[in-house]
Amino acid sequence: MAINSYQKKNSLQKQKQKRNLRSSVLAEFWFYFSENRGAVIGLWVFLFLVLIAIIAPFAAPHGPVDQYRDALLVPPVWQQDGSWKFILGTDAVGRDILSRLMYGARFSLFIGLVVVTIAATGGILIGLIAGYFQGVLGTIIMRIMDVILAFPSLLLALVMVAILGPGLINAMIAIAIVLQPHFVRLTRASVINELSREYVTSARVAGASTIYLITRTILPNCLSPVIVQATLSFSTAILDAAALGFLGLGAQPPTPEWGTMLAEAREFILRAWWVVTLPGLAILITVLAINLMGDGLRDALDPKLRRS
């Protein structure tokens, strides 16, 4: 009798386990991710930014390019002469800074997304080829990547933009090209690592073609470090785009891009601190949040760093 009930309990437990198996991968991921407090905070801040970017047209008190000629350089609400109409004040031509920052989040996230997508796709493709064909082809690819990496990244982006002409799209392409070698190196390293594993040999014995081997067998196993690199590149992309914007080579005024806002405001740095500080703070918070999140992702995805 006791055995029976025990077996029943056991099989019930097994069913429950089966249901949990799918979510258990996620649960394990969350366990390791949430262990890192900073990463969780970063995640929340990032989600908040995404939300703001989405609801900007409804939530922003003013249009991003609406100029209030009677309210130039109004300070934030908590300062003397501040008004509730412009919570974070206005800039030199009377545009509401809060609204511009909210719209700016859209640009920054868009830049991050596009740049990382271009850089990662190109980088992974080239990395797979360089890793799989380690002979002459691989060596040539890696030397080219080394050359790109040898330039200071912002300088190279500047040169590219100078060739392509200023503008947000061109700046994004330039940044993507600069970031892409990191993906190539990372992918190549993990491809070489995976190639020596037995399951790859096993697929070969089963008769897998080169294309099958690269795309179906090796690629999925190389992705976790690339995902981590992608989050970290996200913040670099935003930062570089802001820098190009600041230099006047990225988004052109009156686009409410944070870097461009900084550039427009630099002559008022002594008279009106808020015009300069607030976009800078927005960049800082975004980049910090994404970096923290990336650290957590690495902890959760990279089994080598797992503590138990």
Place this chain on the structure above:
Amino acid sequence: MKKLLDIKNLSIDFQTAGGLFRAVDQIDITCDSGEVLAIVGESGSGKSVAMLALMGLLPWNAKVSAELMQFDSKNMLAISKKERRKIIGKHIGMIFQEPMSSLNPCFTVGFQIVETLKLHLGLNRAQRRKKAIELLELVGIPAPETRLNAFPHQLSGGMCQRVMIAMVLASNPKLLIADEPTTALDVTIQAQILNLLLSLQKEKNMALILITHDMGVVAETADRVQVQYAGQKVEEQKVESLFQTPHHPYTLALLSSLPERADGRKLPSIAGLVPGQFDRPPACLFAPRCSFATSLCNKEVKKQSNLLGQALCNFPVTYTQQKNAGAKA
């Protein structure tokens, strides 16, 4: 008389993603000077973890509790970390399974031995070097003077294990714990290392705890054997009697599944798997795989007397039973 090492009721839990995991469940370990104790078990039986707990080498998420943990008449539970480190370094030595990764690849073998000597004996430079050469000679390394300048990657696995043993012996430990010392080595090298360990143990009258999963190694080296299953100690006997009359059904099944003992082409195997974190049986952990189990085994489990190898079993196997089974076969 007091034993050199006396551990009672040791339990170790790990905090994991799925909750608490009990790696070691109320085990006792005793070992005296001049004795070779073998702890046998499959992976996950908690055999290494218990020893790591004694050495204080467990990761942050482990919780250790014990009724008694005494080494050389000192209570290891009560002393400070600093004191524990002192005792461990000087009186307890431990060697591991992977000799290649136990040595630091950045430094020469000589430098690493001399570092240990500096820590424990504090001789001067020339004396330390002389002692290092002596130690390498002791563990049977040819041309020790030149080997001092070798890096670990220039030596074979067997040589690295010898160097590890030499380093451990530097402080003249009273207890040597060898955690699967020969698993990564070839059979001919395994024979060399086991011979070396046993002769050193006799010579220095050390206590030797040998953690292994290899029944052959146990049979050739141990005085006393304790068998572990899923974190519990299920049986303890002198080596001769264990191999002759195992009392716990698990030990019996394990021994008869060895290819050496099989008569036919088919091996008698133990069905099922070692229970994991989520399917832990309520009382006897071996019950779901045991051919002797009844409903009682899912309610409670009794520890038998010394006469029956302290078997953790309600229905321990006796000599006559085995004889009958043998006659039937």
Place this chain on the structure above:
Amino acid sequence: MSKTIIEAKDLTRHYTVKKGFLQKKGIVKALESVCFKLQAGKTLAVVGESGCGKSTLARMVAMIEAPTRGSLEIDGQIASKPTSQGQRFLPAIENRKSVQIVFQNPYASLNPRHKTGTILEEPLLLNTKMQHAQRRKLAEKMMERVGLRPEHYDRYPHMFSGGQRQRIAIARAMILNPRVLVLDEPVSALDLSIQAQVLNILTDLQEERGLAYVFISHDLSVVKHLADDVMVMYLGKIVEAAPTKSLFEKPRHPYTAALLSATPTINPAARKKRITLTGELPSPLNPPKGCAFNPRCANASNICRTNAPPTEVAADRQLACFNPIV
């Protein structure tokens, strides 16, 4: 006498290694002139210490690499022979189907991102024109055969224990219905109680389908239990080969004798005096002159230090030694 399925003739594999910048390239003779025949339903065990070339032999027989010299014949047809410089070796599809391999470490030999079902069906997907439903049916049949439950079909390898993973690996190797299975230390990474389960599956499959096994192992007790013939290798060469019973009863090569003696027995009452070999396996990059075993051999005479012993075939035994044990 049953038909020979697979025959190795003078199978040799050399690797070139760079010793360092601007230095001459070295040659590692991983496998040197190995010959054997294997019949259906038989097991040929290959034993030796690490670095003796047994894994290279496994790769040759499974046709993962082409030999440097010699050939591998299946049913009397050449299946694998040296390829010209730089050409990638690709065995013919029917040969690939008849020889499959099971690796030692079940934690590395299964793709961690694929489910059991995908792993099992991959060889079918690549080599046959079967429909999905058909493939699934075959995979489920194979799973049942090796003792896995149907619900395991949708699980990832990391959810299984080592023994279960090795069952998956065996099922995958068996799914194309091969005639030869190369087993590269299939149980040495497994726990004792699981080892017996897996060995039983292997013996059952062999009896059912008349499979031939090339069983690579360093565990002599398993070899003694399972094998019909044993080949002992040392530094890339066969030193002795004979039927299991006669080899274990009467080893003739001093190395075989030492290997048998070094293996611990499980009878504590009969702790024996071992023949302990002194010294270590020499580096394959720089093997000793003459017989490779001479620096560690008790029987070595002058000729052993200058000349390599020829392989002599007498009765059912292959032996390469000048001073064999009588």
